[in-house]
Amino acid sequence: MFSRKNQSVIVMVIVALVVGAMVLTGLTSTGGGSGDADDAGAGPEGSGELALRPIPAEDPIHELVRREADDPLALGEEDAPVVMIEYADFQCAFCGGHARGTHPELVEEYVEAGVLRIEFRNFPIYGPESDRAARAAWAAGQQGVFWEFYAAAFAEDAHQGSGKYSEDGVLELAEAAGVADLERFAEDLESAEAGESVERDANEGVDIGVETAPAFLINGxxxxxxxxxxxxxxxxxxxxxAADQN
Structure with a gap:
């Protein structure tokens, strides 16, 4: 059931979207989140290269990286030199495009090489089904198959209110993801721990001014x-x- 507490999480996120109080700097964006423009991320000369400015080691933005042992919503070595935090909503079409296209390439090229760690954050902004999907993803993670759920959920785009993340829908996705104990999954999905985890992630995004999904922090x-x-x-x-030594 969609509780008042869960509603408050989404309301806070929506307020952040409306207010637009961004504290992030040096954004790489095409304006609509599509990433289709050829100039996306281009440096000052339009070279297509990012112009990354140094972030001081004492900057609190670095504290967002968790590097928690056995984090079921993380992929890659704990001590990887580069950590990418991903804020996403399972009903977001652009998030699905990233999950189906860019994500597998980054895993193959960088995660498997020990260079990159990806830490996922639930950022539900599209209402009750987004919240249920976030809680379901967390619940799948409790049985070690978060990334399988991520792949199953993003296999096809879900329009807002489509019913894909209804109570029956998330159970079907859990089964497709290989969740072994569906009864435990259903209990975990409705647990206080699931709500607290989603709220923690959503609040983190709001606090740093995330306005849209997907959004990423790569070493800050x-x-x-x-x-x-x-x-x-x-x-x-x-x-x-290590890239400087090659």
């Missing part, structure tokens, strides 16, 4: 929208200390 550097994979490659390569 913001990238907004479903950008081309080259935008992510450029940022990761610049931020990987």
């Amino acid at each position: 550097h913001p990238v907004v929208g479903s950008q081309r994979v080259d935008v992510f490659r450029d940022a990761i390569d610049q931020l990987n200390p």
Whole structure:
């Protein structure tokens, strides 16, 4: 059931969208989150390269990285030199585009090489089904299949209010993701822990001024929208200390 507490999380996120009080700087965005423009992420000369400004080590933006052992919503080594935080809503079409296109390439090229760690944050902005999807993803993670749920949920775009993330819908996705104990899944989905986790993630996004989904922080550097994979490659390569030695 969609509780008042869960409603308050989404209301806070929507308020952040309306107010637009961004504290992130140096944004890479095409304006609509599509990432289709050829100039997305281009440097001052239109080269297509990101111009990353140094972020002081003491900047609190670095504290958002959790590096928690056995975090079911994280992918990659805890000590990877580059950490990308992903804020996403499972009803967001642009988030789905990233999940189906860019995400697998980054995993193959950087996560498997030990260079990149991806930490997912639930950022539900499209109402009750977004909240249920976020809680369901967390519940799947409790059985070690968050990323399988991520893939199943984003396999096709879900329009707002489509019913894809109804009570029956999330159970079907859990089964497709390989959740072993569906009864436990249903209990975890409705648990206080699920709500607290989603609220923690959503509040984090609101606090730093995330306005749209998907949004990313790569070692503290913001990238907004479903950008081309080259935008992510450029940022990761610049931020990987080992790349300077090659």
